[in-house]
Structure formats: structure tokens, C-alpha cells
Amino acid sequence: MKKLNIAISSLTHAHVRKYYQTLTENTRLNWVAVSCSDKEVKENFLHFGHDIPCFDSLEEMLEKHKEIEAVIVASENKKHFGEFKTCIEYGKHILSMKIPTFDMTEYDELITLVDKNNIICQVELELHYNPCIRRVKELIANNIIGDIISFNATNITLSPVWAFPWQGVPELSYGEKVVLKKGNPRFRGGALSDHPHIFDLVRWISNDDYNYIYSEVCNNIRKDIEVEDCLFVTGKMKKGLAFMLDPSWSRMEERIKRPGPGWEVFPKRMEVNFTIIGTNGLIQADAFGPNIYHSGGPNNRYTVQYTYFDEWVGLMDEFYDAVKRHVQPKINLKWHRCTIEAMNKCYESIALEKPVYF
Amino acid sequence: MNYKEMMVSKIKELFVKYDIGNIEALSFKNFPNNILITVAGKTYDFFSDFSVNKYDEKGCQNNKINIPILCWRHERKYIEMKNALKNGTVKNPVGMRVKSIHNNNVNMKDILLKEIDIAEWILDDCIISAYANANNDNSYFNVILSTKKNIKISLEIGKAQIKEAIILHEIIAEKGILSDIPVDTQINHYPIYVFQDNFVETYNDIDFELYGMQYKDVAKLRFILCFYQNNFAEKEINKTYKRHCLVIDSIFQSEQNNKKVYIESN
Numbered sequence: 357m358k359k360l361n362i363a364i365s366s367l368t369h370a371h372v373r374k375y376y377q378t379l380t381e382n383t384r385l386n387w388v389a390v391s392c393s394d395k396e397v398k399e400n401f402l403h404f405g406h407d408i409p410c411f412d413s414l415e416e417m418l419e420k421h422k423e424i425e426a427v428i429v430a431s432e433n434k435k436h437f438g439e440f441k442t443c444i445e446y447g448k449h450i451l452s453m454k455i456p457t458f459d460m461t462e463y464d465e466l467i468t469l470v471d472k473n474n475i476i477c478q479v480e481l482e483l484h485y486n487p488c489i490r491r492v493k494e495l496i497a498n499n500i501i502g503d504i505i506s507f508n509a510t511n512i513t514l515s516p517v518w519a520f521p522w523q524g525v526p527e528l529s530y531g532e533k534v535v536l537k538k539g540n541p542r543f544r545g546g547a548l549s550d551h552p553h554i555f556d557l558v559r560w561i562s563n564d565d566y567n568y569i570y571s572e573v574c575n576n577i578r579k580d581i582e583v584e585d586c587l588f589v590t591g592k593m594k595k596g597l598a599f600m601l602d603p604s605w606s607r608m609e610e611r612i613k614r615p616g617p618g619w620e621v622f623p624k625r626m627e628v629n630f631t632i633i634g635t636n637g638l639i640q641a642d643a644f645g646p647n648i649y650h651s652g653g654p655n656n657r658y659t660v661q662y663t664y665f666d667e668w669v670g671l672m673d674e675f676y677d678a679v680k681r682h683v684q685p686k687i688n689l690k691w692h693r694c695t696i697e698a699m700n701k702c703y704e705s706i707a708l709e710k711p712v713y714f
Numbered sequence: 715m716n717y718k719e720m721m722v723s724k725i726k727e728l729f730v731k732y733d734i735g736n737i738e739a740l741s742f743k744n745f746p747n748n749i750l751i752t753v754a755g756k757t758y759d760f761f762s763d764f765s766v767n768k769y770d771e772k773g774c775q776n777n778k779i780n781i782p783i784l785c786w787r788h789e790r791k792y793i794e795m796k797n798a799l800k801n802g803t804v805k806n807p808v809g810m811r812v813k814s815i816h817n818n819n820v821n822m823k824d825i826l827l828k829e830i831d832i833a834e835w836i837l838d839d840c841i842i843s844a845y846a847n848a849n850n851d852n853s854y855f856n857v858i859l860s861t862k863k864n865i866k867i868s869l870e871i872g873k874a875q876i877k878e879a880i881i882l883h884e885i886i887a888e889k890g891i892l893s894d895i896p897v898d899t900q901i902n903h904y905p906i907y908v909f910q911d912n913f914v915e916t917y918n919d920i921d922f923e924l925y926g927m928q929y930k931d932v933a934k935l936r937f938i939l940c941f942y943q944n945n946f947a948e949k950e951i952n953k954t955y956k957r958h959c960l961v962i963d964s965i966f967q968s969e970q971n972n973k974k975v976y977i978e979s980n
Binding site for chain 2 (some may be wrong): 380431502505506508568570572573574575576577579581588589590591592596598599600602606607608623624629631633634635636637638640641642645647649660705709710711
């Protein structure tokens with residue numbers, strides 16, 4: 357089996373540490389190099405002790421290692437467009453972080469460039485490879501709870517801003533500085549920009565697309581960030597399915613520079629949970645259970661310890677197959693466009709204080 | 715002694731023990747939804763079927779005053795949630811998540827009124843706007859409410875073909891999170907579980923004086939006792955109830971017009 361030569365660019369995205377593990381453990385991948393222009397981020401990477409060359413720029417890395425076939429673009433959201441174009445120029449396939457760009461003009465240009473240049477481009481929506489969510493989808497498809505009336509989901513976490521400061525900078529997170537609404541001192545780019553999964557899953561599980569969306573934003577629990585941290589979203593899909601989504605950063609964190617034990621204040625730092633109401637019953641699901649529980653650690657706080665995340669196994673298998681067979685993966689730019697559009701319309705609804713139609 | 719007789723006996727015991735006065739008449743309508751009690755010639759009709767009964771704006775009619783039983787204000791968990799905010803353990807709430815999904819036998823307006831009151835009472839705040847959508851027969855609603863202090867409340871509220879209700883109240887604050895569901899669980903917690911061959915039985919005995927009464931009825935009787943002990947705050951209760959009815963009307967209006975609705979005067 358021929359390995360896929362793969363690299364990571366920028367190293368500034370919150371999920372990038374997961375790729376250090378994945379690229380090391382996955383026998384189908386040959387981890388060639390990384391690129392990173394930020395000195396502090398580079399030092400963090402070196403701290404992990406991986407024997408992988410680290411270049412100052414994506415271009416330098418691609419010049420020096422022409423054997424690279426694919427790049428995981430792990431930069432700040434704002435920089436994805438530029439890095440995509442660089443990868444495409446060099447003929448490299450792309451695994452994109454969950455927000456390719458919020459700018460829909462840029463987004464459509466990326467779709468065109470990828471298509472025109474025969475580039476395989478997958479978007480990192482790892483929950484498509486989560487076994488609990490797979491089961492939920494099957495239960496619904498098998499009509500276990502009848503017709504679905506409402507799909508309610510949370511993707512609530514602590515805020516990553518202290519470990520990944522760019523996520524608190526509107527220009528880097530959202531792509532530009534857009535005020536949340538008139539008279540409000542905050543800008544787009546916070547929790548909503550960080551949490552696309554449930555906007556994606558309601559489409560995937562219901563096999564439908566958005567009709568309208570409505571959202572209201574809470575006052576921040578963090579007074580020292582200029583982006584939103586808590587909000588609620590509701591609306592309906594085209595075939596009438598209602599939804600309620602909570603993509604907040606409503607779990608407080610210990611503000612440490614390097615994420616690790618002790619960064620939780622609330623015992624459970626992250627959840628993706630569902631309440632799906634049907635005509636013949638109801639499903640409650642926790643995508644990340646079951647867990648273990650401990651105190652001790654740096655702060656002696658009672659903490660939920662997650663036991664296993666294998667989503668990246670399925671995700672990378674799909675990417676590998678897509679590149680080797682030269683077939684676009686299921687979770688591609690075109691699929692994901694509607695989700696990004698929904699998130700943008702969510703921001704619009706907050707500004708206008710009314711439902712926004714698709 | 716059957717359950718109704720037990721309830722009559724418990725009410726009389728409480729009234730004697732706490733020196734409320736002599737019960738001249740005690741009866742029920744649509745047991746146990748309405749409890750009518752006459753003391754010192756004054757009759758109160760304590761009701762919990764909110765979709766049927768209206769507040770009694772004009773005061774005494776036929777020598778009877780309707781009082782809505784806002785009994786959840788006497789459930790320990792909600793009392794403690796309110797205390798946690800009141801004493802500053804959890805401070806400056808910004809949002810509240812509510813899940814209240816019941817079996818098909820429950821009336822929609824009963825659930826709405828309960829959750830609206832729980833939210834306002836625990837948060838010590840007033841709802842000023844509502845945005846809602848619902849399914850075709852209005853048996854399930856998703857609602858976003860906003861309060862005077864700009865606290866946002868999400869309600870997932872309605873009915874489903876389920877045996878046991880799914881309940882969650884979670885308050886998100888600048889300092890702390892407050893919830894009636896334990897972390898990392900998805901179902902209600904009980905003090906006792908009895909595991910047997912084909913089923914699990916749960917018990918939820920929370921009141922020693924009213925031991926043997928069902929959980930909901932314990933709260934009802936505690937509400938009634940408190941009402942008599944606290945000099946009959948009937949005006950305040952009815953004012954609150956009237957405002958809640960306006961919030962419910964606004965929710966239905968919002969759902970119909972797909973617009974955010976501001977509640978008329980508080």
C-alpha cells in the first residue's frame with residue numbers, strides 16, 4: 357500500500373495537535389513536514405518532540421519537499437484562502453479546517469479553483485465519522501421515533517481564545533471586523549464561528565436544507581473578548597423540521613497557554629449532544645460518551661475525562677481514499693457551502709433581530 | 715386509605731400543625747388539578763390546569779377566589795437554584811437553557827406557563843420578548859425569550875410519545891453554571907433505583923411530613939401552605955399569572971407570524 361505524503365501548514369488551528377497524533381499513528385500516511393511562521397507556535401510544536409522538519413513558510417516547505425501530495429491547511433480562518441491558492445498552484449490536495457472561509461465570494465472562487473485544477477479537497481467535519489452520530493442517523497433513517505419534529509443540538513465548549521488568540525480576533529476568525537449588531541460593541545467571530553458542526557449535522561441527518569434561521573446573542577460571560585461567546589439559534593428546514601442549536605462557549609476555562617489538564621473550570625469542557633423529537637418518541641444522544649471522572653490534576657477539580665476520539669481515523673481514511681482514487685470526498689467544499697451560508701445568516705439574524713430566509 | 719383520602723388527611727394535618735385555621739370545607743375538582751379550601755368563610759380554588767382556568771381579576775366571585783398553583787416554586791431543586799443566584803454563588807446570568815418535553819397527556823399551555831414562571835422566578839427577571847416556531851399541531855415549540863436584563867432563554871418545550879419527561883434547566887452565568895441535571899448525564903436523577911428483571915423502578919421521596927404523596931402533589935400542598943402562611947399574596951400571584959398568560963399569547967403569536975414579539979406592559 358503506497359503511503360500518502362502529507363504535510364501540515366501553519367499549525368495555528370486548535371485541532372492541529374490531533375493531527376500530530378493522527379499523522380504519526382496512521383500507517384497510510386507519511387508525515388513529511390510542517391510549516392509555521394509564528395515563532396511561539398513553532399516552539400510549541402518542537403516541544404512535542406516530533407522529528408519532523410519545520411519550515412518558515414508553506415511555499416518553502418512545498419519547494420523543498422516536492423514529494424508532498426497533500427496539505428492539511430491548519431491556519432487561522434482568514435489565511436485559508438491564500439494557503440488554498442498556494443496549495444492549488446503547487447498541485448497539492450487539501451484537507452481544510454472546518455471553516456474554509458466566511459467570505460462567500462472567496463468560497464465560490466475556491467470551489468472553482470479546486471474543480472478547475474483537479475484538486476481533491478476535503479473539509480474537516482470529523483463528526484461524520486463519529487460512531488454515536490452514525491447510530492443516531494441510522495435510528496432516524498429506520499424510523500425508530502417516527503417522523504422528526506425537531507432536531508436540537510448543542511456544541512458547547514470552553515473558549516479556545518487563550519491558547520489560540522486568533523480566535524478572539526474578528527479579522528482572523530471571521531475574516532473581517534463586522535459589528536454583531538447596531539449599538540453592540542462586539543464583532544462577529546466568536547463561538548458561532550468556532551462551531552459549525554451542528555449546523556452541518558442537522559442538514560446531514562435530516563437530508564434537508566435550511567428554510568430560515570433566527571438567532572439571539574447573550575451578553576458575554578467573558579468581558580474581555582470582543583467577539584460573541586453565548587447564543588441560541590432556531591429555525592426550520594425546507595421540509596418543515598424545526599431545530600434549536602446552541603453553539604456557545606458557555607463553559608469557562610482556566611486561561612492556560614497550552615491546552616491540557618487543568619484547563620477546565622466547568623467539569624465537562626465540551627459536548628455535542630442531541631435531543632431529537634419524533635412523532636413516536638425521542639432520542640437523547642451524547643456524541644462523546646461514555647467518559648471517566650476524576651479530581652486531582654493541577655487544580656484538584658472534578659473533571660470529565662473523555663475516553664476515545666476515533667473520528668480522525670475515519671476522516672483520514674476517507675481523505676486517503678479520495679486522493680488515491682482521485683474522487684472528491686463526500687464532505688467537500690460544495691457540500692459545506694450551505695453550512696457556512698447558514699452561519700453567516702445566523703449573524704445576519706442577530707443584526708436584524710428577525711428570521712433570515714435562504 | 716386511598717390516595718385522595720391521604721391527601722385530605724395530609725392537608726388537614728398541615729393546617730392544624732401550622733395553626734392555619736379550621737378547614738370548613740375541602741373538595742377537589744378534576745382531582746388533583748383543583749383543590750378548594752374554605753377557611754374562615756373564605757374559599758380559594760387552587761388550580762393547576764392553566765389552560766382551563768383564568769385568573770380572577772375582579773376578586774371574589776361567588777365567594778371564591780381562583781389561585782394558580784405555582785407549585786414548582788416549592789420544589790427543592792428550584793429553590794436551591796434560586797438561592798445559588800441570590801447568594802452570589804453563581805453570578806450575573808447571561809443565558810438559560812430549558813428542556814421540558816412531556817408525554818402526550820400533558821397540556822401545552824400548562825407546560826409553557828410552568829417554564830415561563832420557573833425562568834422568571836429563578837432569574838428574578840421579566841420576559842419582554844418571544845420568538846417561537848412550532849410543529850404543525852403546536853404540540854412542540856422551540857422558543858427564544860429575552861428578559862429585561864437581556865438574559866436569553868432557549869425553550870425546547872412540548873410533548874412526545876415518551877413515558878417520562880425530559881427536563882433540564884441550565885443557567886449560564888459570568889461566574890458559574892447552574893443546572894438541575896448532573897454533568898455528563900442526559901436523564902433525570904433519582905435518589906432510589908430498584909433494578910429488577912425487566913424494568914427499573916425509581917423513587918423520589920423528598921418530603922418527610924408529606925411522605926407517600928407523589929412528587930408533584932407535595933409541591934402543590936407546600937404552595938398552598940405557604941400561601942396561607944404568607945398572608946395570602948393573591949394579588950401578586952394573580953398579577954404574575956396574568957403576565958405569564960401574555961407571554962404565552964406572544965409565543966403563539968410569534969409562531970403564527972414568524973416574528974419576534976414584544977410582550978405588552980408588564
